[in-house]
Amino acid sequence: MPTGPDRVDPRITRSRRAVLDATLAELAARGYGGLTIDGVATRCGVARSTIYRLWPDRAALVADAIDALNEQPPPLPAGDETPRERIATLVRHLADAMRSSPVAACLPALIDGAERDPTVRRLHHHYNDRRRAALVAAIAAAVETGDLRSDVDPELAAVAVAGAVVYRRLMTARPLRDDEVEPLLGTVLGW
Amino acid sequence: MPTGPDRVDPRITRSRRAVLDATLAELAARGYGGLTIDGVATRCGVARSTIYRLWPDRAALVADAIDALNEQPPPLPAGDETPRERIATLVRHLADAMRSSPVAACLPALIDGAERDPTVRRLHHHYNDRRRAALVAAIAAAVETGDLRSDVDPELAAVAVAGAVVYRRLMTARPLRDDEVEPLLGTVLGW
């Protein structure tokens, strides 16, 4: 009987998916330090021993879950008309995410986890860099087309704009609303 | 008739101080969810029972420690010459803090704690609002004196600048260096 081409037991795939989802939910609900294998198992109705069979320890599980969280390709708003509109769209998208997406829900846990675990830190920084890149590109394009002053540093500008949105989510009681995006861009980019 | 002496046992003050310091250190080292009364007691060489005599539970201790953390008035650089210089000083100060201060060490824990505990949340937001106020005032003054365009919203501008510094600390591997402050202000405020 030939061994299949790396066939994986469907039960495993099923368990894997359920556990990862539950892990993200627990991460959002209890944070990095509050996450518990037992909590995850209870949430997804799987036995603890199953989790321990599939991941060596808590750290590996969390890392795997974060990976899964970020690999879900965010519905990138593609092919906008002008750089200016594209920037507005991207920031609005980010502001929206900071108010309701799974990533935002896990953000405090991610930040805390990044502080304690090198692997989490690497993932966290990596995915932020990737996400920021689109904004940097749009801003650079705007500089290119003359929509922005040429002395604008695209990287710093992107950090400022994204930073404002993140800051409002993490450091204040009021996340940035959609209608505050335009004033923000007006103030920061001089529009 | 003068108010009574209201003497407080010096042993209490001593214990209180030691425990709060240790709590902040543990918060920085293990995070909000990882903090443990046992850990705090061990770190400062105080008996667990002493901690429970002075605070009803973990939550109260953490809240108190955060309060103590913020009430140490940071050496505000006061009375600068021009608004412009004052802004630069404030931001440089913030960038510096994000690289080395106790507050920055505890920041991930604070963010995580704010997400889980309403009291921590209130404190966290309150102190951030207070700290940001100085920057807002300086920017408003710059608008007043014409150093900044009149269409600049001081609150949003402050959020963008502070947000950039915080973003670099929390979301990337490279906190903002001092020599990046000027380029940041150049880009965001058009200087």
Place this chain on the structure above:
Amino acid sequence: MPTGPDRVDPRITRSRRAVLDATLAELAARGYGGLTIDGVATRCGVARSTIYRLWPDRAALVADAIDALNEQPPPLPAGDETPRERIATLVRHLADAMRSSPVAACLPALIDGAERDPTVRRLHHHYNDRRRAALVAAIAAAVETGDLRSDVDPELAAVAVAGAVVYRRLMTARPLRDDEVEPLLGTVLGW
């Protein structure tokens, strides 16, 4: 339909036995009021939580241990020749027990425990009644055969003889020696 296998996890039986033994040892060493779950756990190298899983609290554990202590059927010397010899054997056996058996080691703890806890009291009295019954029967038999005066009350005679042995163990510095048994019977039963 036969009763199910009713298998009990061998680990449980093992822990149970170890804990009960240690409890008796602690009872002998520290007494009823000095017994400590921590002490028992330490003595038998079992985790405290294991004890709490098997018994609801200290009282239940002690009661169970006392039960176990008494259920080990003492090697009753059975089927002696004459009632007279049987009485002597029984008393010698008791005197011996009062000098060295586990029961004697725990006796002060049992008496103290009986004074504080109704359950212990019930067990203590029950097992004493049971143990005394053999002596009462032998004395009654001796009365029957004319070996003892007919006005001897077997119950009181048994109490006097057993009482003497117990008294010497609990109230004096010198437990009754084997060679004192014959004189005791001579004096009390007129032999």
Place this chain on the structure above:
Amino acid sequence: MPTGPDRVDPRITRSRRAVLDATLAELAARGYGGLTIDGVATRCGVARSTIYRLWPDRAALVADAIDALNEQPPPLPAGDETPRERIATLVRHLADAMRSSPVAACLPALIDGAERDPTVRRLHHHYNDRRRAALVAAIAAAVETGDLRSDVDPELAAVAVAGAVVYRRLMTARPLRDDEVEPLLGTVLGW
């Protein structure tokens, strides 16, 4: 310079008395292992520090209390007519004591304490020997006068009678009643 008449601060005498009484009450209520300085202090309304000032530790306090307990000379029924009547009186007295006196209330505690603490043991045995002596003397007198067989060993007979009374108090649910004293003497001494 002659030392004063060893005056002792009346506050001390007062505290001392109150504490010793409370100690005996606690011994009766909680036993030797359950006795607690705090319990004693609470019971007699004295501060813990006062107790610790007057006695070095728990052991000394207990020993002192036991001493006080036994030094209250029991109202010895003196000068009876015949040895036989005197014996009956003494045993009735003991039976009575085993049902209601402070000594009987503390007896389990004393037995337990004697097992753990050499000092308590010494006191316990000493006072029992003293109390038993009267009975031994009365029995010896009865032998002398021919009221008892000459082969009766007064010491063993006294132990048997006293032992019966003590046994019924400590090992059974029914302490010896007054009307059981005569049958007991009838059976044991052949009356």
Place this chain on the structure above:
DNA sequence: CTTTAATCGAGACGGTACGTCGGGTCTTTCT
């Protein structure tokens, strides 16, 4: 009387045990 000195009540402190909860490892049983 007032001063002086001791006793006293109060309670902070480092500990230890309580009984509870839950975490991660590993064994046993079931399907």
Place this chain on the structure above:
DNA sequence: AGAAAGACCCGACGTACCGTCTCGATTAAAG
């Protein structure tokens, strides 16, 4: 052969006291 169940050890929780200790506040004795 898995997965589910759950026993095991460990450690933190918050509570209750214990015995040590340091305090001011009282109260007795001496001047």
